[in-house]
Amino acid sequence: MDQTLSPAEQAACQQLKSQGYTVLEALLDPEEAERLDARGRVLMAGKSGYAKLEGALNPLPELAPLCIHPAVLRIAGHFLGEPFYLLNNVCLMWCQPGAPGGRLHADWPLGDVPEPYPSWPMLLQTMWMLTDFTAENGATRLVPATHLGGRHPALAQDAGEVPALGRRGSVLIWNGGVWHRNGANTSVDQHRMGANAAYIPRFVHRPELWPRLCRDLYRQFPAALQQLLERAVEPDSGAV
Numbered sequence: 001m002d003q004t005l006s007p008a009e010q011a012a013c014q015q016l017k018s019q020g021y022t023v024l025e026a027l028l029d030p031e032e033a034e035r036l037d038a039r040g041r042v043l044m045a046g047k048s049g050y051a052k053l054e055g056a057l058n059p060l061p062e063l064a065p066l067c068i069h070p071a072v073l074r075i076a077g078h079f080l081g082e083p084f085y086l087l088n089n090v091c092l093m094w095c096q097p098g099a100p101g102g103r104l105h106a107d108w109p110l111g112d113v114p115e116p117y118p119s120w121p122m123l124l125q126t127m128w129m130l131t132d133f134t135a136e137n138g139a140t141r142l143v144p145a146t147h148l149g150g151r152h153p154a155l156a157q158d159a160g161e162v163p164a165l166g167r168r169g170s171v172l173i174w175n176g177g178v179w180h181r182n183g184a185n186t187s188v189d190q191h192r193m194g195a196n197a198a199y200i201p202r203f204v205h206r207p208e209l210w211p212r213l214c215r216d217l218y219r220q221f222p223a224a225l226q227q228l229l230e231r232a233v234e235p236d237s238g239a240v
C-alpha cells in the first residue's frame with residue numbers, strides 16, 4: 001500500500017488530531033452511494049426510527065470497496081499503525097424522518113479504559129454518507145476537540161456539538177474518543193443512511209499471538225481462571 005499521504009489527506013489528519021474528526025468529500029460515486037442506500041433500506045424494511053444493520057458486509061458485500069478505499073486506509077494506517085483491522089464488518093445506520101437524536105458518547109473500547117483515556121484513537125471510525133448528511137436529516141453531531149480531554153460526556157451536557165455535513169459519497173472519519181451522536185431527523189421525508197466501518201489497531205486484541213488452551217483443560221479450571229482465559233481458549237466445537 002502507498003503510505004504517502006496526499007496534501008488533502010495530510011490536512012484531514014491534522015484536523016483529526018486537533019478536532020477529532022474530518023470529512024473527505026466525493027470519495028464514492030454518488031450513484032453507487034444511492035444504490036447502496038436503496039439496498040440498505042430494503043434489507044432493513046420494517047425497522048422504524050433510528051435503525052441499524054450490524055455485520056452488513058454479509059448481506060451487502062458491495063460495501064467492500066468502501067472498507068478498503070485507499071485514502072481511508074492511508075489515514076487509518078497513519079493513526080493506528082500497520083496492520084490494523086476492521087472491527088464491525090460494517091454497520092448501516094439509517095436515520096429515518098422523525099427519528100430522535102442519540103445519546104452523546106465516546107466509542108468502545110473507551111468505556112473499558114480508565115479516565116483520562118488517550119487522545120490518540122483506540123478506534124478510528126468512518127461513516128460513509130450514502131445520502132446527503134444535513135442538519136435536518138440527522139447528520140452525525142460531534143463536539144470538536146473533546147478527544148483531547150480524555151473524559152466521557154456528562155449525561156445532560158450541552159457541549160457545543162456541530163453537525164458533520166456532506167454530500168452523498170463523502171466520508172466522515174472520527175477518533176472514537178470525540179463525543180458524538182446521531183442528530184434528530186426533523187425532516188418530513190429526508191432519509192439519512194450511513195455505512196459505518198470501524199478500524200482497530202492490532203494491539204487491542206491479538207489472541208493469535210499465543211497458543212490456545214485446550215477446551216477440556218479449561219473446563220476443569222476454577223471460574224476465576226476461566227474468566228482470565230476466556231479469550232485464550234480454543235473454540236468450543238460443541239457450541240451451537
Ligand SMILES: O=C(O)CCC(=O)C(=O)O
Binds near residue numbers: 093102138182194
Ligand atoms: O449514526 C450516527 O450518526 C452516529 C453513530 C454513532 O454514534 C456511532 O457509530 O458510535
